[in-house]
Amino acid sequence: MKFINLLQKELKELINAQMIASLVLIMAILMFVGNITQNAIDDTIEENNNPKINISDRDDTDFTKSLIETLRSTGAEVKEFDTEGDGYADILKNNDIKNLVILPEGLTETIEKNERPQIITVSRMTSAAAMSNISTGNSGAVELIQKSIADTIAESSGITTEELELIENPITLQDNTVVDDKSAEISVNSIVNKVMMQNTILPIIVFLLIMMTSQSLISSISNEKIDKTLETLLSSPVSRTSIITAKMLAAAVVALINAAAFMVGFSKFLKGASADAISGVVSDTMGVDEAIEQLGLSLSVGDYILVGLQLFLTIMICLSVSIMLGALVNDTKSSQTVIMPIIILAMVPYIISMISDINTLPMAIRIIVYAIPFTHTFSGISNLMFGNNTIFICGLIYQIVIFFVCMFFALRLFNSDKILTISLNLGAKSKYNRKKEKTKD
Amino acid sequence: MEKVLEVKGLTKQYTKVLAVDNVSFDIGEGEIFALIGPNGAGKTTTIRMISTLLKSTSGDAVIAGYSINKEPEKVREYITYLPDEAGAYKNMTGTNYLKFMAGLFYTDPNKIIECVNRAKEICGLGERLNDKIGSYSRGMIRKLLLSRAVMTKPKLAILDEPTSGLDVLNAIEIRKMIKKLASEEKMSFLLSSHNMLEIEFVSDRVGIIAKGHLMVTGTGEELKQRYNALNLEEVFERVVIENEIH
Numbered sequence: 001m002k003f004i005n006l007l008q009k010e011l012k013e014l015i016n017a018q019m020i021a022s023l024v025l026i027m028a029i030l031m032f033v034g035n036i037t038q039n040a041i042d043d044t045i046e047e048n049n050n051p052k053i054n055i056s057d058r059d060d061t062d063f064t065k066s067l068i069e070t071l072r073s074t075g076a077e078v079k080e081f082d083t084e085g086d087g088y089a090d091i092l093k094n095n096d097i098k099n100l101v102i103l104p105e106g107l108t109e110t111i112e113k114n115e116r117p118q119i120i121t122v123s124r125m126t127s128a129a130a131m132s133n134i135s136t137g138n139s140g141a142v143e144l145i146q147k148s149i150a151d152t153i154a155e156s157s158g159i160t161t162e163e164l165e166l167i168e169n170p171i172t173l174q175d176n177t178v179v180d181d182k183s184a185e186i187s188v189n190s191i192v193n194k195v196m197m198q199n200t201i202l203p204i205i206v207f208l209l210i211m212m213t214s215q216s217l218i219s220s221i222s223n224e225k226i227d228k229t230l231e232t233l234l235s236s237p238v239s240r241t242s243i244i245t246a247k248m249l250a251a252a253v254v255a256l257i258n259a260a261a262f263m264v265g266f267s268k269f270l271k272g273a274s275a276d277a278i279s280g281v282v283s284d285t286m287g288v289d290e291a292i293e294q295l296g297l298s299l300s301v302g303d304y305i306l307v308g309l310q311l312f313l314t315i316m317i318c319l320s321v322s323i324m325l326g327a328l329v330n331d332t333k334s335s336q337t338v339i340m341p342i343i344i345l346a347m348v349p350y351i352i353s354m355i356s357d358i359n360t361l362p363m364a365i366r367i368i369v370y371a372i373p374f375t376h377t378f379s380g381i382s383n384l385m386f387g388n389n390t391i392f393i394c395g396l397i398y399q400i401v402i403f404f405v406c407m408f409f410a411l412r413l414f415n416s417d418k419i420l421t422i423s424l425n426l427g428a429k430s431k432y433n434r435k436k437e438k439t440k441d
Numbered sequence: 442m443e444k445v446l447e448v449k450g451l452t453k454q455y456t457k458v459l460a461v462d463n464v465s466f467d468i469g470e471g472e473i474f475a476l477i478g479p480n481g482a483g484k485t486t487t488i489r490m491i492s493t494l495l496k497s498t499s500g501d502a503v504i505a506g507y508s509i510n511k512e513p514e515k516v517r518e519y520i521t522y523l524p525d526e527a528g529a530y531k532n533m534t535g536t537n538y539l540k541f542m543a544g545l546f547y548t549d550p551n552k553i554i555e556c557v558n559r560a561k562e563i564c565g566l567g568e569r570l571n572d573k574i575g576s577y578s579r580g581m582i583r584k585l586l587l588s589r590a591v592m593t594k595p596k597l598a599i600l601d602e603p604t605s606g607l608d609v610l611n612a613i614e615i616r617k618m619i620k621k622l623a624s625e626e627k628m629s630f631l632l633s634s635h636n637m638l639e640i641e642f643v644s645d646r647v648g649i650i651a652k653g654h655l656m657v658t659g660t661g662e663e664l665k666q667r668y669n670a671l672n673l674e675e676v677f678e679r680v681v682i683e684n685e686i687h
Contacts, residue, residue, distance in 0.1 A: 005544035013532060146658045226529035232586075235522035235599075236545040237514060417495045421455075 003242050010250030014216055019254070025262050030265035051076045052141040054100045056069065056083040056091075061108040063152070070148050080234075088122040101141045111149060119145060177295060180387055184291035194288045195297065195385070202307075203353055203378050206314060208262055210346040210374060213255040213315050214322045214339055221326030222248050222335035231420065234368060244414050248319045257317050268275045303384045306396070313367045313399040314377045318342065320406035327413050330423035349375035359388060370395070373402045443470045445596050445629040446491070450500035453486050453653075459485040462653040463500065468597065468646075471627035473619065475634060475644035477677060483653040485525065488601050491631065492522040505596045518546070521590040524632075525602040528582065535570035535577070536561070537586050539592065546593045556592040563618065564588035580611035587615055591622055598622075599631045604639060614644045637674040647653040647673065649680045656680045 003087045053076045059066045072078050081100065083091045092100060102120035110117040121138040154164040175187035182423035233243055292298050299307075321342060349372055352358055358369055358379050369375050376395030383392040413419060446468040453461040461483040468474045476484045489495040491502050493513035503507045505519040529538050536557065543556035561570060564584045574582065583604070590598050603619065604612035620643055622628045634640050640647055640660050648658040655665065657680055661673055670676045 001548040002545055005541060009530070009533075009541050013530070016532065124545070227531075228524050228526060229528055229530060231492075231494060231524040232487075232522065232527055232542075233545075234494055234590075235517060235520065238545050239519040353543065420489070420494060 002238050003246060003302035003395075006246035007249055007348040008237065008241060010220065010246050013220065013259070014250055014254045023258065027261050027265040030269040034269035045284065053078045053138075053141040054081060054095075054097045054148060055079070055141065056081045056100060056102045058083070058105045059103050059107040063111070064103050067103070067145060068147050071144050074144060076140065090167055092122060094126050096128070099138045101138055103145075114153070117149065139336060148394070159346055159415055170359055177291070179295040179297060182295050184294040186288065186291040190288050191292060191297065192296070199381060200354075201263065202268060202381055205259055205262050206311065206374070206377050207346055207350045209255050209311075209315060210318050210342060211339075212258050214318045214325075214342045216246060217251040217338055218326040218329065218335055220251065221323065222329035222332075225327075225330060225420075226335075228331060234419075240320060240415050240419075241411065244323060244411065248316075248323070250318055251322075252315055253343065259311075297385045299381070299384060304382065306392070307380050308394060310377045310380045311394070313403055314374055317373050317399065317403050317406055320403060320410040323410035324406070324413055327419050328422060344419075345372050346374050348372060349378040353378040353382070359383075359391065368400075373399050444468070445470050445472075445476075446631065448487075448491065448500075448502045448505050450594075451487060451490055451497050451502055452499045453483075453490060453495065455665040458530055459653055464538070464650070464653075464655045465500075466648050466655060466658050468629050470596075470629055471623050472646065473623050473630040473632065473644045474646050474648065475632040475640040476648050476650055477634060477637065477673070478650035479681065481677055482584055484650055485601055486653075487511060487650070488522075488599055488631065492599050493517055493521070506682065512646060516520070518602045519596040520599060521593060521595040521597075521602060522599045523586055523590040525605055527542055529574045529589075531559060531575035532573060534573055535543060535564075535566055538574060538585065539570075539589060542589050543592065559594075560588035560592035563591060581605050583607055583611065583615065587618065591628060594626065594628065597629045597631060599632050602635070603632060604634070604636065619643055637672065637677060641673045649677055651681050653686070656684055 050262060052221060053071055055068060055071070057068060057080060068078060068080065079097075081095050081097070083095075083100070083102065085091075088100075092098065100122045102122070104118060104120055107117050107119075115319075121142060123138055150168070151161070154161070159167075174185065175190075177186055177188050178185055178190055220280060221230075224233065234240060289298075322339075325338045325341070326335070329338050349358070349369060352361075353375075354367060357376065358366060361369065370391075376399055378390070380392060380395070382397070383389070444467050448464060448466050449669070451464045452459075453460060464483070464487055466474070475489060478484050488649060490497045491504070491509060493509050493516055493565075497510065499647075502513070504516045507515040510515050520602070533541065539557045539560045540553060543553040543560075543585050544603065547553050547556065564570075564587070566581060566584060569581065570585075574585070577585065583606075587600070587603065590600065600619070607615065616639060619630055623630055623645075644661070646658060646660050647664060649656045649664075657667075659667065662671065664676045665671070668676045668679045670679060
């Protein structure tokens with residue numbers, strides 16, 4: 001009952017209007033950006049499926065007319081423009097268009113002479129953003145024009161369509177991917193695109209959770225010290241272990257709420273931003289799931305439970321380290337800077353896991369990186385996927401050991417005099433020192 | 442008079458500093474005992490050991506029959522502690538703070554309500570108790586904390602500099618409150634203060650502490666006679682000088 005009272009107080013302090021508002025705002029921003037990206041991709045796909053081709057026929061021959069008809073017959077929306085000269089900026093501006101394909105004068109004659117003809121394309125660039133410059137209008141048209149010209153040349157040279165097809169694509173490619181002793185008939189890129197989302201979301205969420213959980217517990221302890229409410233609390237008839245357990249539990253609950261919110265926000269964001277979204281609509285991805293299954297890369301329920309356990313251990317390690325760091329703080333400024341060791345320890349494996357495979361690093365560096373307990377969580381999914389079960393289990397055991405060691409020292413510190421007597425003044429002078437100096441005056 | 446607190450040879454040695462050296466005194470039921478001394482004399486360390494916040498290096502203190510070394514959890518049921526310059530949770534309302542603190546002493550909801558009502562009556566903050574503590578003045582916070590310290594009717598209320606930083610009127614009000622609780626409800630108090638006038642007015646007995654040693658104890662009148670002094674300030678000065686000479 002007394003513990004519930006303590007827990008309620010801690011939860012009320014952590015889950016306040018400010019925290020809820022910032023969480024909602026972050027989720028809204030992630031979803032908003034995800035929606036914008038998704039819409040841009042949808043537009044691109046739509047344009048790909050129903051290309052809008054702007055064309056200017058300066059040659060005006062039967063061949064170019066039939067070329068334009070061929071473009072129309074593919075379902076493309078073709079608009080013709082009368083243009084002259086090479087003032088392309090004015091041409092786009094006057095016709096209020098973003099792109100244009102120009103069939104220059106003499107095109108038919110060049111083809112008839114068996115020479116290589118030139119096609120002119122003009123595209124307006126409005127920003128450096130990747131999505132704003134994806135325009136399939138010109139490239140689609142050029143592809144179709146090339147094919148038509150190739151057919152014409154082939155026909156005049158007595159080459160059949162099948163022979164032309166063979167010349168253009170002399171090989172067929174069969175992609176095979178091998179993982180350990182298993183193989184599947186699929187390209188590596190298809191697999192990477194499919195698993196990218198879960199491998200990207202988890203490290204981001206782990207990193208954010210480490211930051212937020214540590215900061216909330218450090219603030220909770222340091223605020224009690226700075227406001228001198230800790231002394232009142234410690235002199236009341238509740239055990240110190242109950243006090244610290246309530247603080248840890250409240251911080252863990254808040255971490256879970258944050259994790260759920262980030263999971264939803266980032267899923268939406270990455271769904272919009274990842275290439276998976278495009279491939280899911282444009283190409284047939286049927287078979288990728290089967291290939292992942294065949295390669296043994298799919299995670300079972302048990303695997304997800306192990307990953308969850310590892311995430312839980314990471315949070316618990318953070319909390320136990322935060323107790324010790326919070327105990328060192330005696331002023332507000334220090335409470336903000338004392339989190340630095342945790343940030344560095346989380347940042348190193350986070351960055352490495354995003355850009356490289358930790359298991360391929362040189363042995364000495366690998367040992368150093370794996371000595372950071374958070375590393376095992378960042379590389380957890382990858383290790384389980386690729387069958388590095390020994391590394392995963394060793395990591396899990398290592399995290400359990402580190403947690404108990406940290407917790408032992410944290411409880412020892414909290415149950416000793418040091419919780420009230422030690423301080424680390426990284427920032428401004430502590431309240432205690434200021435008071436002492438004032439009294440001396 | 443029944444003894445509520447018996448301090449026996451209490452000592453605290455930090456790594457390099459002997460903060461409190463063999464301090465002994467006792468406090469009877471309904472008695473107000475004040476520890477006075479210069480900065481760094483060992484007042485707060487003594488108080489923190491008695492409040493079970495710090496562990497003693499040697500010696501013991503027995504409160505309501507329980508040892509601070511052997512049964513600190515039990516001791517905490519009979520004491521309350523108000524630290525010097527203590528704050529309260531700024532995001533809580535005054536009433537919620539009192540409920541939270543009462544909930545650390547009792548699990549019975551009726552007992553909790555009883556404590557809160559008593560604190561409300563003592564602090565006299567009225568409707569302001571429904572406001573967040575962050576909006577309170579220093580005097581209001583001190584009144585709230587003092588009412589919190591006595592709402593559970595502890596055997597011993599330990600108050601470190603109870604009126605520090607308060608204006609004259611608020612300080613007088615709090616002193617009167619302490620005296621009333623001691624005389625009418627037989628609550629015992631252990632105070633520490635720099636303010637000799639306050640100590641002379643409010644305390645039944647005084648202990649002068651310097652450099653970790655408890656030099657002398659007695660009533661204000663006894664000490665004034667013994668040191669041929671007009672007030673406690675002079676007593677304090679002579680005790681400290683005498684200690685330096687010897």
